[in-house]
Amino acid sequence: MKIKRALVSVSDKTGVVEFARKLHAAGVEIVSTGGTMRAIKEAGIPVMYVSDVTGFPEIMDGRVKTLNPYIHGGILAVRDNPEHVASMKEHKITPIDLVVVNLYPFKETIAKPDVTLAEAIENIDIGGPAMIRAAAKNFKFVTVVTNPKRYDEVAEAIIKDGCTSGMLRMQLAQEAFAHTAEYDDCIQNYLKQQISK
Template identity: 70%
Template sequence: MKVKRALISVSDKTGVVELGKALADLGIEIISTGGTMRTLKEAGVPVIAVQDVTGFPEMMDGRVKTLNPKIHGAILAVRDNPEHVKAMKEHDIKPIDLVVVNLYPFQQTIAKPDVTLAEAIENIDIGGPCMVRASAKNNKYVAIVTNPAKYGEIISILQKDGEFSDQYRLELAQEAFHHTAVYDTAIAAYLAEQVQKGAAK
């Protein structure tokens, strides 16, 4: 299944311009959000804003931007299920084949000596993990990339084959679930510390 459409939304911008340029050169349509979109546009990479796909602006200080059926339906649709295909047509949902996401820097934020609970909370990513988990769940059809170190490999495979093997998408899904598990574990541990501090007062 050829990769035709990608969504890129990353906190760590390492290598994202090179990836974006390579995808664009291959004729792959790129959807993006906020800072990632600005970074790609400034580098001359053609990109479509998520809000132009969803019909809703980014809102609530960026807390809500990708949580929309036009995004999650595009990721989660089972491509050979007639009911899913019908729903996509009815609601004008175009499939997304490649999702490149890494999460808000929660661990780096709480490592700061003077970080407040409010600052830590704001760096708990919501939309990112939703997209990562949705893509990883639907790995039969969608490739999920959470690690910038994989970009070179991703580019090489797409330049050679234009698509990913089932095995490779499964490997990416496993890495993605590990990524969100580590992230959630860090959040749970930090909040446990805050609970203990509160109890000690």
């Protein structure tokens, strides 16, 4: 499956501009959100704002921006299922072939000595894990990257072959589920500590 469209939305922006530059050079269209989009745009790399894909603005202080059928339909569609393909066509959903997401810094936030419960809660990522899990579930067709250390390897594969191998996609999916599992475990541990105070 040739990678034509990527959704890039990261809290940790390490290496993301250079990665976006390589994706653009390989002919990949980039869709992005908020701060990530600004960083990519300021580097002179063409990028599409997620609201232009969804037809809906980011709302509720950014709590709702990617939770939308134009995003999740694009990620979850089974590309060799005629009914899924027909649904995409009917609803004008463009496939998303690469999902590059890492999560709000919950662990770092709760490590601050004076953090409030409200601040901690606002650093619980919702859209990020949803996109990561959707892409990881559909690894047969979609590449998911949660670790910036994987950017070079993924970019090289796309530049060389236009796509990633099935084994690499499965490895990245396993890493993605480990990433969200660790994230959720951190949140539930924090809440458990608040209850027992």
